[in-house]
Amino acid sequence: MAELRISDDSASEEILPFAKMVHELLSLPVTMRSKNKKGVRLEKGQVIDMDYTGPVLEEAIVKNRVIHTIPDRGAYKGVPVVVSPIQDTEGNPIAAIGIVDVVCTIDLATVFGNYPQIVRQVEERKRAKD
Secondary structure, X not given: OOOOOOOOOOOHHHHHHHHHXXXXXXXXXXXXXXXXXXXXXXXXXXXXXXEEOOHHHHHHHHHOOOEEEOOOOOOXXXXXXXXEEEEOOOOOEEEEEEEEOHHHHOOHHHHHHOHHHHHHHHHHHHHHHO
């Protein structure tokens, strides 16, 4: 039986499947590392770095909390990111995963302001088919 596990000592090769899954789901740059070893960086469907760490990944592990920020150094300097610790069953941080935070760059009022109109259009098309 195949099995995937993450620990605080997971190497890049071990965390890569998890990072790839998030990258493919969101189509966003993804970074990930374990607590004690450097990790991976993925962009545009490619593995960019198999020995990656970043200041926000490290901070999320130390503080054991989600961080929304714009880094002042590293590969994503000046780019909004969100990074979350990955915790064991007791709540201890064992890894961290981060993505470029596109949500903070979107005008949510505009997007959600159009939401009722979109729902109406879908309902009208559905009724027209019936």
